[in-house]
Amino acid sequence: MSEPIKFFLPGPSYVPEDARQAMTKPVVGHRSAAFKDLYLRIAARLPQVLRTAGDVMVATGSSTLIMESAVVSCVRQDVLNLTNGAFSERWHAISKAVGKSADKISAPWGQALDPDLVRSALRRKRYDAVTLVHNETSTGVMSPLADVARAVREESDALILVDTVSSLGGAPVETDAWGLDVVLAGTQKAIAVPPGLTLLTLSERAAERAAQVPHRGYYTDLLRYRDKHREGGTITTPAIPLFYALDIQLDCILAEGMEARWRRHEGLYRRTAEWAAARGCEYASAANARSVTVSCLKPPAGVDPQAIVKELAQRGYTIGGGYGDWKPTTFRIGHMGEVREGDLEALLVEIDQILERVAAPAVR
Numbered sequence: 001m002s003e004p005i006k007f008f009l010p011g012p013s014y015v016p017e018d019a020r021q022a023m024t025k026p027v028v029g030h031r032s033a034a035f036k037d038l039y040l041r042i043a044a045r046l047p048q049v050l051r052t053a054g055d056v057m058v059a060t061g062s063s064t065l066i067m068e069s070a071v072v073s074c075v076r077q078d079v080l081n082l083t084n085g086a087f088s089e090r091w092h093a094i095s096k097a098v099g100k101s102a103d104k105i106s107a108p109w110g111q112a113l114d115p116d117l118v119r120s121a122l123r124r125k126r127y128d129a130v131t132l133v134h135n136e137t138s139t140g141v142m143s144p145l146a147d148v149a150r151a152v153r154e155e156s157d158a159l160i161l162v163d164t165v166s167s168l169g170g171a172p173v174e175t176d177a178w179g180l181d182v183v184l185a186g187t188q189k190a191i192a193v194p195p196g197l198t199l200l201t202l203s204e205r206a207a208e209r210a211a212q213v214p215h216r217g218y219y220t221d222l223l224r225y226r227d228k229h230r231e232g233g234t235i236t237t238p239a240i241p242l243f244y245a246l247d248i249q250l251d252c253i254l255a256e257g258m259e260a261r262w263r264r265h266e267g268l269y270r271r272t273a274e275w276a277a278a279r280g281c282e283y284a285s286a287a288n289a290r291s292v293t294v295s296c297l298k299p300p301a302g303v304d305p306q307a308i309v310k311e312l313a314q315r316g317y318t319i320g321g322g323y324g325d326w327k328p329t330t331f332r333i334g335h336m337g338e339v340r341e342g343d344l345e346a347l348l349v350e351i352d353q354i355l356e357r358v359a360a361p362a363v364r
């Protein structure tokens with residue numbers, strides 16, 4: 001019997017017991033045959049998760065490292081950042097911080113990215129790359145990645161650099177079928193491994209372009225990752241215990257099957273939406289753009305979202321507060337990774353009890 005999950009942050013997410021236990025194994029040398037075996041075993045399965053025939057590498061470092069590496073490695077000069085929340089804004093901040101010429105087109109927080117706006121921007125100017133976030137964890141918005149990627153491909157030769165940090169493993173991400181060039185995701189969300197590793201792909205055309213970009217840095221050079229990966233290892237000393245956990249979690253993910261996993265996440269979202277509607281909790285994300293891994297909700301009128309978060313903590317449950325400007329008005333339920341419907345039901349019962357106690361009379 002697996003333990004009940006009471007941890008619903010929109011990342012890091014709950015890590016199963018066997019993956020946690022695996023991390024207590026002794027470390028081995030990272031240039032040893034034992035590590036190479038482990039790395040190759042992981043590398044052989046990851047393409048099924050990212051849906052690519054290409055290489056999937058594992059970097060030690062959080063997702064932000066690989067966001068920066070993708071810009072440094074793949075953008076010669078001009079980059080278009082598509083923004084609709086805090087993490088897509090991070091792509092823009094990174095692009096400027098590393099000295100690229102960065103334009104952005106933005107959708108309001110809570111809205112999805114609009115492929116038509118992307119098309120118009122690409123007709124006005126040529127870019128080396130376009131960046132976006134598939135699932136904005138800050139707002140609970142999932143953008144139509146396939147449609148945006150199609151717009152970029154049809155209008156330009158710009159590379160598509162995608163943050164799938166809080167969607168990979170919980171929603172379809174079709175790296176090859178959608179023509180994505182760099183797909184990156186930290187392991188601490190729907191993959192359900194502790195933070196510290198980032199999975200990434202690099203398409204052949206992205207590798208060819210990167211080869212033309214001078215000064216790709218050292219820890220940020222995606223070609224270096226790819227070359228070392230092809231030798232069966234990592235560029236520097238990796239976070240070995242996290243690889244043990246990833247090894248175990250990949251078995252769990254692939255035993256469930258990607259499609260079944262996506263369906264389970266869809267079901268968790270639907271159940272949350274049904275519950276929210278019955279309780280007068282409104283989604284902060286537009287109806288056509290809701291994430292299946294994180295629900296960003298406004299409590300009923302008169303209820304402080306931070307009070308819900310605090311009361312839940314006293315009951316042993318963890319959910320996320322609102323992010324940035326949305327902190328005073330929203331709370332976020334991460335229904336991702338290994339969360340099952342029974343776990344979610346138990347959480348919703350706890351929130352019901354809290355709402356009963358604190359809700360304004362009007363919503364009782």
Ligand SMILES: Cc1ncc(COP(=O)(O)O)c(C=O)c1O
Pocket residue numbers: 011062063064065087133135136137138163164165166186195
């Ligand atoms: C969508 C998204 N992108 C990027 C990040 C940044 O990840 P990290 O803190 O692992 O660098 C996060 C973190 O929550 C995220 O949710």
